[in-house]
Amino acid sequence: MTTNIDKLVFRIAGLFVLLSLALAQLHSPHWLWFTAFVGANMLQASFTGFCPLAKILARLGAPSGAAFCAARKV
Template sequence: MNLDRAVMAFAGVMILISVLLVHFVSPWWLLFTAFIGLNLLQASFTGFCPAAMLFKKFGVRGGSCAFK
């Protein structure tokens, strides 16, 4: 698995978890979903992605995206 796929898989899992939390716990968890979406949007413009930095530290090999 390369870095691009790891970041997309992580974001997808976080969104699914937040949807479950909205359904079973509280609608306030939609703020978490919005945070994930905003982070994905800013990463697409700036290349800065905290999840990518974390995965790099765990030794996930780079992909085609230029994450900083």
């Protein structure tokens, strides 16, 4: 079973959020700005369908999923 772009985007975004929360707790609260950036990017992607990470993963050859399908290459 191959992992598609949708699953990879969710996994990487979740990893970034958890990592930045851990860094905010252990190092500096300024890491919460990274959490806010990831959340804002996910919010805008839900409205526009544009996700920079999905574009990068598509160029790397990951198979498309339902949310970030190849038909969006307008």
